[in-house]
Amino acid sequence: MTRHHPDSLSLMEYSAGNLSEPHALCIRLHLDKCSHCRSRVDTLDSLGAVMMEHQPKVSVSESMFDSILSKIDSEPTDETVAAPAPRVGALQKLLGEDLNSLPWKRQLGDVSVLDITDRFPGQKEQVVLQKLAAGGKAPAHTHRGEETTIVLQGAFADQKGVFNQWDFVVLNDEDEHKPVAVGCEDCITLSVLSAPVKLTGTFTRMLNPFIR
Amino acid sequence: MTTLDQKPASSEGRKDPWSQMLQKVGKHQDREAYHALFEHFGPQIKYYAMANGLASHAEELVQEVFVSIWRRSCLYDWRKAAASTWIFTIARNQRIDMLRKMQRTSAEMPVETEDLWQIPGDNENEPVTSLHRLMSERRIRASLSHLPEEQITVIAKVYMENKSHQMVADELNIPLGTVKSRVRLALNKLKVILQDQNV
Numbered sequence: 001m002t003r004h005h006p007d008s009l010s011l012m013e014y015s016a017g018n019l020s021e022p023h024a025l026c027i028r029l030h031l032d033k034c035s036h037c038r039s040r041v042d043t044l045d046s047l048g049a050v051m052m053e054h055q056p057k058v059s060v061s062e063s064m065f066d067s068i069l070s071k072i073d074s075e076p077t078d079e080t081v082a083a084p085a086p087r088v089g090a091l092q093k094l095l096g097e098d099l100n101s102l103p104w105k106r107q108l109g110d111v112s113v114l115d116i117t118d119r120f121p122g123q124k125e126q127v128v129l130q131k132l133a134a135g136g137k138a139p140a141h142t143h144r145g146e147e148t149t150i151v152l153q154g155a156f157a158d159q160k161g162v163f164n165q166w167d168f169v170v171l172n173d174e175d176e177h178k179p180v181a182v183g184c185e186d187c188i189t190l191s192v193l194s195a196p197v198k199l200t201g202t203f204t205r206m207l208n209p210f211i212r
Numbered sequence: 213m214t215t216l217d218q219k220p221a222s223s224e225g226r227k228d229p230w231s232q233m234l235q236k237v238g239k240h241q242d243r244e245a246y247h248a249l250f251e252h253f254g255p256q257i258k259y260y261a262m263a264n265g266l267a268s269h270a271e272e273l274v275q276e277v278f279v280s281i282w283r284r285s286c287l288y289d290w291r292k293a294a295a296s297t298w299i300f301t302i303a304r305n306q307r308i309d310m311l312r313k314m315q316r317t318s319a320e321m322p323v324e325t326e327d328l329w330q331i332p333g334d335n336e337n338e339p340v341t342s343l344h345r346l347m348s349e350r351r352i353r354a355s356l357s358h359l360p361e362e363q364i365t366v367i368a369k370v371y372m373e374n375k376s377h378q379m380v381a382d383e384l385n386i387p388l389g390t391v392k393s394r395v396r397l398a399l400n401k402l403k404v405i406l407q408d409q410n411v
Contacts, residue, residue, distance in 0.1 A: 015304075025327075042297070045301050054368075064271055121320045
């Protein structure tokens with residue numbers, strides 16, 4: 001079971017471009033802060049380049065090159081040399097600057113959730129933000145299907161260790177855990193659930209990924 | 213479908229010829245170098261599009277990739293990625309982008325493809341570890357020819373046909389565990405898996 005870093009197989013699916021958008025987001029958020037995994041992905045990207053090079057050759061026409069040239073010539077030149085605008089990360093684009101001020105829905109005790117599945121139209125997975133108040137405990141629970149989680153703020157601990165900001169965790173139905181938010185900040189995580197689960201009415205509490 | 217003819221390693225020396233050409237495009241808008249890149253990588257990208265189900269859009273993808281190469285070449289840093297690796301990631305992203313645009317409107321895409329899939333070198337805070345990166349591509353090219361065909365087949369399906377491990381298992385009619393172990397064996401030999409903690 002993956003703890004703290006994505007495993008090589010997931011990184012390979014990422015490098016090949018085969019992951020769903022929510023899963024790719026989890027990996028990307030981790031990569032932005034983990035040079036160790038970044039360099040593993042660099043190697044995998046090189047594997048992709050070498051695989052592409054080893055495929056049968058097909059021909060491209062010169063007229064295609066001409067139409068590429070006319071495309072680049074029709075663009076304003078300053079656009080081609082201008083430095084890119086300062087990047088706003090995926091997380092800010094999706095959720096804004098302040099995670100704490102999102103419209104959280106209070107669940108049991110120390111746990112709040114926010115379902116952001118609708119930010120990923122056309123994707124099969126459920127995407128949920130979870131917040132465990134500083135020092136708070138979530139009841140013991142197991143996971144349905146596979147759940148990929150990245151810590152966005154603060155840290156939590158369970159019997160298997162401490163998970164800090166940008167740590168990556170994959171849990172499945174064999175993992176029972178009892179997370180506790182550690183440190184002085186609320187712990188906020190982003191989870192992608194493989195099984196399409198709909199959070200509705202009175203079932204919300206039962207289906208909530210933190211508490212099941 | 214996979215050919216493993218050994219080509220002369222193109223990345224001998226500190227900077228391989230394709231990376232030099234890409235740098236010329238970036239620095240001087242050199243059209244001769246750009247044309248050479250098109251002749252070398254154009255067919256690869258066209259095949260890539262055909263292999264992953266975009267056959268009717270293959271030429272369109274090649275064009276999109278090359279326009280993107282032209283636009284971004286000023287950001288290319290050979291110390292951060294070999295040209296072929298950099299171009300592979302652009303082709304991958306343009307493919308994803310094309311599929312996303314076919315499936316929904318831009319209003320439905322709060323996050324851009326590049327927010328999710330990174331092009332190496334785009335993050336200026338990234339440390340430069342040139343030797344490691346260029347070495348890894350050379351090493352992969354060299355060691356790929358020693359892998360058993362069954363492992364290469366699986367990797368080719370993942371990278372070229374863009375099939376998940378599960379889809380590869382279904383297609384080859386073998387258990388998912390077998391696909392994963394073939395991938396792990398291959399990544400192990402390619403030393404990608406080196407730093408894995410829990411495999």
